[in-house]
Amino acid sequence: MSNALNDDRHITYADAGVDVDEGARAVDAIKAAVATTSRPEVIGGLGGFGSCFSAAALKDMEEPVLVSGTDGVGTKLAIAQLLGRNDTVGQDLVAMCVDDIVPMGAEPLFFLDYIAVGKLKADAVAEIVGGIAEGCRKSGCALVGGEMAEHPGVMNPDEYDLAGFVVGVVDRPKILGPERVSAGDVILGLSSSGIHSNGYSLVRKAVIENKTVEELNKPLEELGGESLADAALRPTTIYAGSLLAVLKAGAPIKAMAHITGGGITENLNRALPAQVDALVDRLGESGGPNWSVPPIITYVSEQARLSLDEQYRTFNMGVGMALIVDPDDVDDVAEALVAQGCNPFVMGECVPGTGKVVYRDVA
Template sequence: MSETPKHVTYEDAGVDTAEGGRAVDAIKQMVASTNRPEVIGGIGGFGGLFSAAALKDMDDPVLISGTDGVGTKLVLAQILDRHETVGQDLVAMCVNDILASGAEPLFFLDYIAIGHIEADHMAKIVKGVADGCKLAGCALVGGEMAEHPGVMRPDDYDLAGFTVGVVDRPKMLDPANVCAGDVIIGLPSTGVHSNGYSLVRKVIGVDGIVPGTPEAAAKKAELEQPLAELGGATLADALLEPTRIYVKPVLELLRGGAKVHAIAHITGGGITENLNRALAPDVDAVVTRDGAAMGWDVPPVITYIAEHAGLTPAEACKTFNMGVGMCIICAPEDEASITSALEALDEHPFRVGTCVPGSGEVRYSDDR
């Protein structure tokens, strides 16, 4: 005869629905602050509602979607107990990708998996998402907070995001438009952004460290010490600098009639494995590089990590953005006007390289 089952609640199993409700209450105003006129209702329903009115004046509206995460940068955020900016990283990784087609991001959704929900902790994370959405001009229309007791440590979490944007097909950017002779204009990154952190973690010695332990506290204190190599900044600050969101200046450039042929968002795989995605099959990109030096300023934190990892120039350019967050490709006769337009938008563009006949690959000026 079987024993009478013990009374076990959802909370006994490790899921605190009351705290989950408090977390939702804590983020409602942040979500509302991202609203666009097309948003219908608010969070709390079973789906995010967004009017298609934004599409009605287009000849042939094309919806473009993108999804991504923040990766192992989150491990560093947890060790340092700094969670306010990783949400911006999440938004940036998604909206910058669809921007490469010339799309305006319309709305965004996030997914947060966490070992144990605490309202204050969740509010810090979502604040970064809301900040990123405001920088991108898109609405945060919903998301999910999933508590995973027994699967994740209580303080462990992971982030994923999803965005939908729109572009009028006649104005959509296409790598097929890139020709030999075109020039490549770069926009600066804010540092490592959100790629290469598996290597970063090995270099700075945080692999295997569990957040919240004495070992993590000691490493946090070490990473918060100013370094001469970083101009007096700390590794903690430099490595958690959020990914830049390029949406507003680039859309302003495109709406001003700039004749842009293609755009590349420089993410995982660095310049080498992202710039090629914006090339026609019969064109190569030749990036200006003189030995280990680039033709522009490389953020000190990237130089620091690359040197301590012993990376060759080729390895560094295949791992990090090297100070180039986004590349804009245009005809040489349009370079001056595009550069001037970007400068008028408080950007700091620079020449990255040129396009030559080839087979869709990225080469460097010092290749032998």
């Protein structure tokens, strides 16, 4: 019996599962979306082996510091693939990256993506990249390049995964962080749009598994008439553009925390010095927090029978970004945020402690 090396069959790249022509069509399909994200610093366009971005503007800073970040969308992608809805996960990808560097006061400059697919389909890739471009426009960064990799035999034909990479800049004297925070400071929250992009392994286990597409698209009273599909795939809010506008206008924000995996409990503490705790008012007189928790978070928590502590360590609980400000500056910062379309609310205060998030429950 002959082996593959001695076989005289003609095997093309297409026979192996890689469609080069479809890849070319995918690149053509995304060019217009990418162009809408351009900034003056971008040199050239798609097609080069590397992406060029001028650093000339950094000369105006006292000590420019580059800030980078990378992330993905996680198992939220499995729901998007199940439903065949690929137009919003790109925004999720950008949000998870740019809103991780903004807490340092960094402006996102440029973004790159990596898309791995089982079978390349130009239309689906165009939808994904369209969402990435939308996220870049909202955050003010340029989509300068990326990679589409087809993995036949390794991934299922309708399966894909995403990763994103962002580079930003901040002037070193303006870097925000725990060293600026003191006991007595006030914690402001910015509303989330829903689950955002964390906790989806639990979401899928609790409310998605064993349901048909028809069931997922059915309106639910518990979700205010919204379907599980719509609620679960609502894109992650991008705060970067609004927060940078506020910072550039001089708003005296001391520190920020992007509320992602680990919820409020395991993210807000990252904005605290070792001698300060964040005291969060988790339960008010109404029996709930002094802000709105999206119905999808409440619904999943109830279906999974999560305790309150588990909820606050899993989901954002309606808070996508937390800001720490001096008590004398709360009104001015809140006013500036409202002018940018944000919905700020007081969620607690900083108190002497050991760098942890603690809760004040007043039922």
